[in-house]
Amino acid sequence: MWMDHRAASQVDRINGTQHSVLSYVGGVMSVEMQPPKLLWMKENLRESCWEKAGYFFDLPDFLSWKATGVTARSLCPLVCKWTYSPEKGWDDSFWKVIGLEDLVADKYEKIGNQVLSPGASVGNGLTPEAAKDLGLAEGTAVAASLIDAHAGGLGVIGADVKGYNLPCENQPVMSRLAVICGTSSCHMGISDAPIFVPGVWGPYYSAMVPGFWLNEGGQSATGKLMPLTSTMDWPQKLLNYHLEIPHDPTQGIGLCITLDTFPWRVQFTCQLYVG
Template sequence: TMSGEEEPRSYYVGVDVGTGSVRAALVDQRGVLLAFADQPIKKWEPQFNHHEQSSEDIWAACCVVTKNLRETCWDKAGHFFDLPDFLSWKATGVTARSLCSLVCKWTYSAEKGWDDSFWKMIGLEDFVADNYNKIGNQVLPPGTSLGSGLTPEAAKELGLRPGVPVAASLIDAHAGGLGVIGADVRGHGLICEGQPVTSRLAVICGTSSCHMGISKDPIFVPGVWGPYFSAMVPGFWLNEGGQSVTGKLIDHLVQGHPAFPELQAKATARCQSIYAYLNSHLDLIKKTEPVGFLTVDLHVWPDFHGNRSPLADLTLKGMVTGLKLSQDLDDLAILYLATVQAIAFGTRFIIEAMEAAGHSISTLFLCGGLSKNPLFVQMHADITGMSVVLSQEVESVLVGAAILGACASGDFTSVQEAMARMSKVGKVVFPRLEDKKYYDKKYQVFLKLVEHQKEYSAIMSGD
């Protein structure tokens, strides 16, 4: 540092393993992203609809991105790991598991531990041996410092110093929730300002969407995963709703439309993304009414890949009603709008299930790729009737991962303190309450669609 007065600054590396790439960011104590790197990871399809990835390839990509950041700024299976725990083991040599991955992805209970009878029932009683040594018998809350930090070998591969503290990890969506849900909202005119953090729902929207709500006491919500104790925010129970393939669905419908080549050419000519172009095209074709009203007779049920929450029915299919014979750019734009609205109605459906079970939610905190799309954000506000808070840093998953590193380093006394200091509100989008009646009607149609779909399959499977 320049002057003797200033103390040396601390920086944290957040690493996020997505479906197609590994991303890393250098984050400072104020939660600001100073540098970013990403590296694609390989996918194999050994047979149709079977997708495989390699943990060694993912670790190699983690090393590449971490090194890039460093340069920008100065025989039998012994263990079975979920990816977050595999990565922290590669970094530290410590086989401890994160409470997050064991509770959310395995059958571990934060209160009772493993259940012997479950493994015996499914014929995997070898896991019970040696006090569950193969699948984890030391379980730590996310953000806990692991062992003595980076091993010399891992430090060399990552381009960092040996002994750098490494935190027990989080699943990516949970890190996104951690990165947004604790933001200091004072001065933004939000109702959640005077409310407990349990009134906030974090929605992480990427290829798929996750809806993270926390509560002081366990709440069981049909069709929503959880409740998981301390799996995201220490001391709180987590409920996790989800929508399979949301970003992927928008891409699928837009790219499969006959007017897509024209859209691509026009967006490229304007140096815009296809979605920025579609959003401005919708503004162009709307008449006197708001953009949302263009879908008065076009309705979409978005479960092209089954329903995760709140119906938990993987047999459900997608539906579009109100198709016409024309296939021009206007039709593509309106189909895109109806799809975005359908995803927002799906979020409303999940929120209503959570509230019926005892959650009390007033404000949405959005992050992930789709939160960069203003239409997607506005539709979530209008359709749920709730304000939407966007983070200053869109890459909230990386901020959440860095928050864990900040805790492991001892710079903050708790995850909550790091959250309050490192997550910042960027923008607040308020709902257009005057459009509420229109969206309530569309929501009635939305619920009718799935009701009808179930009737169709009952007819077809009947005698």
């Protein structure tokens, strides 16, 4: 799960390697990406999980596997969350230096050694079991996936905006910025050449729009924060706290309020930063 932040120490060690693949995630890998999670499982659940697992999937690839029985992965999650290169494939040296050399030894069978472009047909479509569960016909085509935010980004970037008197009308798609709001906020833009920005995820080639490079920023859990704050009684508790404690006006109260609840996905990428 992307929001599982238990692998903070693992991602710090990964970032400490300064491996070249990190340049494609803004120079600093997020704890929400998959290599630190895999390393955490190996170090903490070796016998019960790591050694028994047949495969490790991102959610969109898990869904296509359940639908088709095919373990092929989509380029989108592998490039954006797993350090896969569309041009070079997996980098053996990266997995070895972070302590996951066993993935290299089995030729990446567990994390994906067959990769499809988003939208490509997966296997022979729905299996009989999946078709029955979904109420659809056996063999119904299943496409290689996009991550949810990237599916939204594709829709925004590729939208036909003619006739709406928008500033982006008659402008190249590279001039558009897709802002996708769900559990988190994602700001996504594409370019025809790779752009390396410290602290900004990417550049990812063909991960969202074929033939274009993707850069992605944003902030985690912003959408999830809305229902949380609407049910919290923290304002009253905070006020009571200040009314109850002795207060020396010459001294700071030791309380620091930030504007953000979780780490940014751009520039300020401290893994444990919370507000």
